[in-house]
Amino acid sequence: MTACAIEPSANRGIGDHEDGTPRPGCAVAAEGAYAARLARDGQSWYPERWTLDGPEPYAVPLPVHQPEEPGTEVQPMGDGRVLVHRVAAERHLFALLYPTGPGTGELPLGAVEHPEGAGGLRLVPPVPGGERAYALAVGRRTTTVWRVAGGSSGPEPVAEVTGRCSGGAWLDREGRMLALDRETGGRTKAVVVDLGRGGEVSPLLQIAEESDDRVVLADPDSGLVLVRSDAPSPGRHRLGWGVLGSTLPVRFPRCLRVADCLVTPFAIQPGQALTPERCAVALRVDGPFGSWVGVWRPAERRVRHLPAPEGWLTGAGLWTPDGELCLPYATDEVPCALARLTVPEADAEPAPEEEPEAAEPAPATAPRPVPLQQAPLAGLARRTPRVTK
Secondary structure, eight states: OOOOOOOOOOSSSTTTTTTTTOOEEEEOOOSSSEEEEEEEEEEEEEEEEEOOSSOOOEEEEEOOOBBBOTEEEEOTTTOOOOEEEEEETTTTEEEEEEEEEEEEEEEEEEEEEOOOGGGGEEOSSTTTTTSSSEEEESSSEEEEEEEEEESSOEEEEEEESEEEEEEEEETTTTSEEEEEEEEETTTEEEEEGGGGTTTTTEEESSSSSTTEEEEEEEEEETEEEEEEEEEEEEEEEEEEEEEESSOOOOOOGGGGOOOTTTEEEEEEEETTTOOOGGEEEEEEEEEEHHHHHHETTSSOOOOEEEEETTTBBBOEEEOTTTSSSEEEEESSOOOSSSEEOOOOOOOOOOOOOTOOOOOOOTTTTTTOOOOOOGGGGGGGGGSSOOOOO
């Protein structure tokens, strides 16, 4: 294992306010044009939209007639509106906010009734294209996928999945194939839900029969998938990677293990259709000294550790196709900004035996990506998993 500690730029947590209270995170649209977060004015919270695709980022406050609760979810849509998810007792209310000159317009979308003790209801990550939005309602034995924006008549259920689901990663640019982590019988396995086929569910990832296998992040362009599993080391979950449609098994690089730290991928470089092993992956590293940023590529055998900007909206960021990492941050002096980091590829180094080869993605006309479960992963249940050293 590799021990690493990066000193945060201030004593308080990265992204916290001056008084130490946590600053809610930020949701970034799939294409990176917009972001949304909750901002604070004194003790009051309000939604704020960030425009990121111009010469300089700028924020548009979207306050309504009453302050938001700190737990209100916000998500940017592709047209610049902001979806808000509010909770009132057992009712989950959804609305779209947009600027109207000096004020804020609000378009109510409707509500979903969901018992508090059932397991919660939350938004899944932004859909590619930004025309629709979905949420997971977790029940005792099943999980319902709701389309909460972009439909014809308010929130409507579009799929029901046996088991309790969490996570959420889009596997295609059409917003049709949704990877979820499904818990049944005490085990968690990733499945793919085809929203274009009435919510048809297929296995996606099974490294070993008795392992917990989750999809953490996926890139629709290259098919690169980051997973977390305890298959290599029972009782210890590790990060690994694979490629949709590849015939190679998932690998678990040693460099992604950082002593006494939790490593979480949050952004993959887009546009690398034929070279998934060269995709840059941004990592959030949480350790005893705070949070910082890591950058890793499957073709490299090391993680580059970088200090995060002061006021980073922790865990938020996006890559440009040419390899620039953009990290949104906000401080009391600079309320809306992007830190831009360029991390060049390392010089060519000898590839280990288990290093992947470039793999072409499934054709765009294919009805679904080839599940990882159809690669040699099933065989790992009968032998020791191959681990990249």
